[in-house]
Amino acid sequence: MDIAMVPELPKSLEWLNAPATSLHEQRGRVVVLVFVNAASAWCWQRLRDAAQLQTRYPGRLQPLAVHVPRFESERDPQHVLKQLRRQGVAFPVAQDRDWHAWQHFDVQAWPTVLLIDAEGRERGRITGLDSMAELERPLAALCDALPLPNDDDAQPTGESNPEPRLPLLFPSGLAATADRLYVADSGHHRILECTHAGRVLRQFGMGTADFVDGDLEQSAFRRPHGLSVVRDVLYVADSGNHALRRIMLRSGRVDTICGNGRAGEPVAGIVANARDTALNQPQAVVATDSEVHLALAGDNRIWTYGLGRGELSCRAGSGQLEVRDGSGVMAAFAQPVALAAVQQMLYVCDALGSAIRSVQLRNGTVQTLVGQGPWEFGDADGPRQQARLQNPQAIALSPDAPLLWIADTGNGSLRTLRLGGGELSTVALPRRLQGVSGLSIAGGALWIAETDAHAVLRYDLASAELARVAIDE
Numbered sequence: 307m308d309i310a311m312v313p314e315l316p317k318s319l320e321w322l323n324a325p326a327t328s329l330h331e332q333r334g335r336v337v338v339l340v341f342v343n344a345a346s347a348w349c350w351q352r353l354r355d356a357a358q359l360q361t362r363y364p365g366r367l368q369p370l371a372v373h374v375p376r377f378e379s380e381r382d383p384q385h386v387l388k389q390l391r392r393q394g395v396a397f398p399v400a401q402d403r404d405w406h407a408w409q410h411f412d413v414q415a416w417p418t419v420l421l422i423d424a425e426g427r428e429r430g431r432i433t434g435l436d437s438m439a440e441l442e443r444p445l446a447a448l449c450d451a452l453p454l455p456n457d458d459d460a461q462p463t464g465e466s467n468p469e470p471r472l473p474l475l476f477p478s479g480l481a482a483t484a485d486r487l488y489v490a491d492s493g494h495h496r497i498l499e500c501t502h503a504g505r506v507l508r509q510f511g512m513g514t515a516d517f518v519d520g521d522l523e524q525s526a527f528r529r530p531h532g533l534s535v536v537r538d539v540l541y542v543a544d545s546g547n548h549a550l551r552r553i554m555l556r557s558g559r560v561d562t563i564c565g566n567g568r569a570g571e572p573v574a575g576i577v578a579n580a581r582d583t584a585l586n587q588p589q590a591v592v593a594t595d596s597e598v599h600l601a602l603a604g605d606n607r608i609w610t611y612g613l614g615r616g617e618l619s620c621r622a623g624s625g626q627l628e629v630r631d632g633s634g635v636m637a638a639f640a641q642p643v644a645l646a647a648v649q650q651m652l653y654v655c656d657a658l659g660s661a662i663r664s665v666q667l668r669n670g671t672v673q674t675l676v677g678q679g680p681w682e683f684g685d686a687d688g689p690r691q692q693a694r695l696q697n698p699q700a701i702a703l704s705p706d707a708p709l710l711w712i713a714d715t716g717n718g719s720l721r722t723l724r725l726g727g728g729e730l731s732t733v734a735l736p737r738r739l740q741g742v743s744g745l746s747i748a749g750g751a752l753w754i755a756e757t758d759a760h761a762v763l764r765y766d767l768a769s770a771e772l773a774r775v776a777i778d779e
Contacts (some may be wrong), residue, residue, distance in 0.1 A: 309584075312339075312420070315408040316406045319372065322387045323465045324398035327370070329426055336448045337422040338369045338441075341402075341413045343376045344389035345658060345697055347587050347603035347641055348435060352417040355438050359445065360397060362768035365455025374408050374416070376658075377683060377697050379716040388741055388758040392476045392492065394515075394529070394546075396465055415610070423448050440649040469760070473777045477755045477762055479590075481533035481540065482748035488540055489755070489762060489777070490530040490744070497530060497542060497553065502749055504762070504775040510540075510553050510560060517547045517567045525560035527551065530602070531743075532590035532644070541598055543588040550588060550600060552613065563611060564618060569604055574619050577611070583618065585609075592645040592652070599652055601642035603721040608642060608654060608665060621652075622670050629679050630672075639663065639671035640680045641741055643743075646703045646710065653701055653710060659697045660684075662712065662723060665684050676730055678725060685717045686730075702745035702752065711752055713722065713742035720754075720765070735772055739763075 334644035356369035371385025421430040475493025496511035516526030528546030549565020570584025586604035607623030628638035640659030661677020684694030695715030718738035
């Protein structure tokens with residue numbers, strides 16, 4: 307049976323981090339062509355899968371990513387590149403600004419992966435959440451049939467204009483107390499304990515991407531994201547390890563509460579062995595005295611871990627990517643990425659839904675406060691029904707007022723929502739914010755993780771002054 311040749315990549319593609327290439331130039335290698343959206347957690351996992359395959363078959367396999375924008379902000383190529391580099395992507399990425407390649411290759415959904423042999427013929431395709439295992443056997447056969455590369459050919463293509471070497475690399479989650487600031491230095495795979503002035507007191511994690519429990523010098527994280535501190539315990543949503551971790555601040559010891567290092571579907575019940583439990587891209591964590599709540603971006607559900615019995619349970623969400631209110635599993639989220647809690651109410655930041663949701667912890671009832679659906683986004687203040695956000699990434703509650711602070715990341719702005727039926731408002735700032743993905747309030751300030759600028763900012767709640775925190779090691 308004849309196998310059709312794949313079409314060439316459109317010349318309209320804009321290559322973001324490497325010289326322009328074509329499928330013809332890749333002849334002699336197997337190509338994994340991945341169509342992704344930078345905001346999608348499902349796409350992040352496919353990009354990591356492609357990177358692992360490249361490591362397994364150096365010189366014989368070349369991943370190429372084609373980014374197709376969902377949000378208006380994703381038409382900015384530098385914004386897209388920053389988002390993908392947060393996930394550790396280093397192979398060539400092209401921007402398909404007007405969806406030409408998407409149509410050219412008859413792509414139907416994010417993510418889509420095409421397997422192309424060394425002669426330029428399509429040998430397989432998986433769409434959405436179909437298992438990568440369907441491609442692994444034919445891919446292995448194609449790569450094994452190729453001659454071993456020489457040392458020069460085995461080297462991956464280097465990135466153009468890599469990120470600068472700074473004390474922080476894509477900082478994400480923050481947790482502030484009266485005198486401490488904890489920073490998830492995601493790109494450096496570590497957690498920093500700092501003073502409010504930015505002086506680093508301790509580092510948790512060796513700074514290499516791994517999954518290791520133990521003392522602070524021996525432990526390791528992989529792209530840690532959300533943080534939550536309760537008294538002398540710091541909880542970590544260790545996103546790259548698909549795990550919930552815990553740091554005992556008095557001793558500095560790190561252990562795993564649940565998660566096995568691989569993306570998988572959680573199972574409700576008593577967690578007898580932490581490493582036997584699967585999670586799927588935990589992005590946010592918020593802890594109380596007796597419970598730890600998790601937002602799983604790859605699962606589209608909110609889970610709760612009971613500290614007393616060690617029991618994991620699904621608090622709300624069907625798993626479908628949707629903005630739908632209801633009770634418990636009848637509700638649906640669109641990639642929850644941030645959490646905030648007060649008394650018996652949990653607030654959820656839904657990134658792909660451009661929405662802010664609430665969950666009543668007593669009965670699991672989910673209500674949408676701002677947002678109309680996964681394809682409804684914008685930049686508008688006012689009553690909740692008319693207000694619009696674009697790909698929000700972080701939230702924080704004021705301790706002394708019914709006010710929710712929102713990192714409206716797609717619009718590069720800071721917003722506030724007055725709870726109890728109030729309106730959405732934009733905070734006046736001296737400049738546009740770059741890729742914020744973490745907020746925390748303490749010590750009279752709102753602390754901001756300006757992720758794409760590799761910085762932490764301090765917004766004084768009394769004076770409205772915005773200043774950079776000099777993280778100094």
